[in-house]
Amino acid sequence: MAEENKENIESNNKGNGDIVTLKNLTKRFGDYVVLDEISLGIEKGKTTVVIGPSGCGKTVLIKHLLVLLRPSGGEVYFKGQRIDNLPEQELNKVRMQYGFLFQGGALFDSLSVVGNVTFPIVQHYEITDWKKVEELVASKLAMVGLDGFQNYYPANLSGGQRKRVALARAIALSPEVILYDEPTTGLDPIRSDIINELILKLQRELGVTTVVVTHDMTSAYKIADRIIMLHHGKIIADGDADHIRNHPHPIVQQFINGQVGEDDLAVLRASGTLTQSQFLPRDFKE
Amino acid sequence: MLEELGSKSIISLGNIGRFGRFVWQVMVASSRSCFRVSTYPLVWAQIHAIGVRSVPVIMITGAFVGMTLAIQAYDQLAGMGLEEHLGALINVSVVKELGPVLAAVMLAGRIGGALTAELGTMNVTEQIDAVRSMGTDPVKYLVVPRVLACLLLTPILIIYADLLGILGGYFVSVVQLEINSSAYWNFSASGVELWDVSVGVVKGIFFGGAIATISCYKGFTCREGAHGVGQACTEAFVSSFISILALNFAVDVVAKGIYNTFWTVKSLV
Ligand SMILES: Nc1ncnc2c1ncn2[C@@H]1O[C@H](COP(=O)(O)OP(=O)(O)O)[C@@H](O)[C@H]1O
Ligand SMILES: [Mg+2]
Numbered sequence: 001m002a003e004e005n006k007e008n009i010e011s012n013n014k015g016n017g018d019i020v021t022l023k024n025l026t027k028r029f030g031d032y033v034v035l036d037e038i039s040l041g042i043e044k045g046k047t048t049v050v051i052g053p054s055g056c057g058k059t060v061l062i063k064h065l066l067v068l069l070r071p072s073g074g075e076v077y078f079k080g081q082r083i084d085n086l087p088e089q090e091l092n093k094v095r096m097q098y099g100f101l102f103q104g105g106a107l108f109d110s111l112s113v114v115g116n117v118t119f120p121i122v123q124h125y126e127i128t129d130w131k132k133v134e135e136l137v138a139s140k141l142a143m144v145g146l147d148g149f150q151n152y153y154p155a156n157l158s159g160g161q162r163k164r165v166a167l168a169r170a171i172a173l174s175p176e177v178i179l180y181d182e183p184t185t186g187l188d189p190i191r192s193d194i195i196n197e198l199i200l201k202l203q204r205e206l207g208v209t210t211v212v213v214t215h216d217m218t219s220a221y222k223i224a225d226r227i228i229m230l231h232h233g234k235i236i237a238d239g240d241a242d243h244i245r246n247h248p249h250p251i252v253q254q255f256i257n258g259q260v261g262e263d264d265l266a267v268l269r270a271s272g273t274l275t276q277s278q279f280l281p282r283d284f285k286e
Numbered sequence: 287m288l289e290e291l292g293s294k295s296i297i298s299l300g301n302i303g304r305f306g307r308f309v310w311q312v313m314v315a316s317s318r319s320c321f322r323v324s325t326y327p328l329v330w331a332q333i334h335a336i337g338v339r340s341v342p343v344i345m346i347t348g349a350f351v352g353m354t355l356a357i358q359a360y361d362q363l364a365g366m367g368l369e370e371h372l373g374a375l376i377n378v379s380v381v382k383e384l385g386p387v388l389a390a391v392m393l394a395g396r397i398g399g400a401l402t403a404e405l406g407t408m409n410v411t412e413q414i415d416a417v418r419s420m421g422t423d424p425v426k427y428l429v430v431p432r433v434l435a436c437l438l439l440t441p442i443l444i445i446y447a448d449l450l451g452i453l454g455g456y457f458v459s460v461v462q463l464e465i466n467s468s469a470y471w472n473f474s475a476s477g478v479e480l481w482d483v484s485v486g487v488v489k490g491i492f493f494g495g496a497i498a499t500i501s502c503y504k505g506f507t508c509r510e511g512a513h514g515v516g517q518a519c520t521e522a523f524v525s526s527f528i529s530i531l532a533l534n535f536a537v538d539v540v541a542k543g544i545y546n547t548f549w550t551v552k553s554l555v
Contacts, residue, residue, distance in 0.1 A: 107416075120422075124421065169420075
């Protein structure tokens with residue numbers, strides 16, 4: 001408990017270099033508290049990774065950074081400006097400075113790859129010179145290694161390619177902050193590593209601030225400047241990769257080593273041993 | 287028991303409030319987008335996607351309405367020796383009531399279902415959040431083109447239904463029931479006024495707006511999973527159907543009021 005408080009105070013006090021700040025952020029769905037008074041500063045130019053098991057509220061947390069979800073309590077600041085209470089129209093201007101890579105990519109099925117990547121550009125600028133836009137799209141696609149795929153439709157791309165196109169779309173407006181929601185989930189180890197390298201490359205070359213939400217520890221160790229672990233709506237660990245590796249909290253150790261907790265094992269044991277009679281015989285028919 | 291009733295009514299009041307706010311957003315965004323050239327291609331794409339392929343089913347609906355009315359009304363009129371007035375009765379009913387309502391119900395199934403399923407899937411796969419994350423208003427980008435397309439299309443499709451209804455009625459009356467062709471047309475022409483056609487078309491605007499708004503709303507608020515999308519489609523159809531009937535009644539009451547103030551009521555036969 002003392003550990004927990006100390007860490008929260010630490011993260012509050014980093015203060016000045018922060019581009020996004022959460023203050024006592026709480027989110028409830030009905031009576032169910034997903035995020036419980038979370039305070040967190042995202043340092044500019046750094047890569048912050050949020051880890052935690054599925055369903056612990058990582059997506060909910062990352063969506064609050066650009067107020068895709070409104071908090072039930074607490075505040076969200078972007079560059080010192082409070083944004084959680086802005087009307088949608090003003091939020092839209094703030095959101096243009098973010099790039100968001102959704103878990104499944106969230107490409108528009110009805111638009112081709114070019115259509116998807118040009119979408120944010122067409123929405124916000126009067127386009128007079130299409131040649132320039134085409135060059136821009138080609139350069140963004142080249143960054144994710146997919147130049148030449150302009151006229152494909154999302155349905156004809158593999159999962160990894162879809163995520164990369166979605167990333168090209170997310171960086172189309174040259175954002176200052178890029179948010180990744182489980183960028184490596186559902187990809188094989190090689191394609192996961194391509195995404196990791198891309199995240200590092202974008203951070204190095206564009207100097208952007210990066211926030212990644214994941215439960216993939218390989219990825220987290222590789223890209224993170226700072227790792228934060230969520231548990232029951234609270235931050236239970238916060239520090240660099242070594243700090244997390246050696247963290248004394250048993251829940252953190254279980255998670256990073258991929259071990260089941262004693263209480264879960266107890267439930268499995270209590271259900272008794274499986275016997276042949278619990279399975280249907282192979283030639284079973286109604 | 288009482289508690290449950292109370293919490294249920296709070297929930298449904300909340301839903302009505304949210305739908306009201308959605309309708310308001312759609313109206314504001316639509317009236318702004320009407321004059322913006324950049325929305326026209328989007329509206330055109332929707333007209334193409336939802337309008338063109340609705341024409342055949344709408345025409346079939348209209349034809350059967352006309353034919354059934356002819357069969358039904360013939361015996362009653364013939365009993366009074368008034369069968370030559372059949373044209374007036376069929377065509378007023380088709381143009382003013384049954385054509386618009388049944389065409390709109392058909393469209394609620396065809397267009398409404400497609401809209402809810404499309405937007406619901408976009409919602410579940412976070413595409414609507416993606417639109418918002420890029421600083422664009424999803425109501426402006428996704429809902430307004432669909433609503434404007436439906437506002438334009440429904441009256442036009444209703445006119446198609448009317449035409450086929452009239453032809454269907456003519457076919458049964460003149461070819462099958464052997465009513466004199468020129469009598470049929472003469473009574474039709476004297477029975478149906480421009481007013482009746484206009485009321486039918488105005489209804490189309492209301493129906494189109496209701497179908498599109500309800501279907502888009504249900505898609506936007508749909509719950510996760512294939513089950514969620516399916517349920518949203520069902521709810522969208524049921525709500526559209528009921529609002530079509532209610533709007534039909536409301537427009538009739540208002541139209542009757544207006545008609546009575548300016549003209550005297552005329553008997554059909
Ligand atoms: N719109 C919503 N309405 C109700 N509950 C939600 C909603 N979004 C998320 N939740 C709940 O919040 C919890 C956290 O979800 P999420 O952030 O998606 O988890 P994850 O860490 O896997 O990304 C889940 O239990 C989920 O059921
Ligand atoms: Mg998630």
